[in-house]
């Protein structure tokens with residue numbers, strides 16, 4: 001089961017920009033690519049670099065620490081040193097508000 005938490009107003013998330021938000025204590029990064037909101041963990045899977053401080057070009061995000069690259073739409077690693085894909089979150093938009101889905105705790 002997934003529980004949805006309020007994360008941001010839709011108008012706050014601009015195309016091509018990165019936003020760090022905390023969703024129920026989880027560091028989440030939000031962005032908009034080609035009109036689609038993407039939500040993924042804000043910690044690089046290499047050694048936890050802050051991805052919201054990275055560079056986004058199209059859908060490719062470069063980690064500010066050692067340059068690993070990820071596709072923000074899928075979380076897939078495009079370039080090392082990271083080897084593990086980013087966790088991506090499902091989102092829901094209601095009344096111009098973005099909700100991020102986290103797995104419900106048992």
Ligand code: FES
Nearest residue numbers: 044046049063066
């Ligand atoms: S922490 Fe992101 S590439 Fe090393």
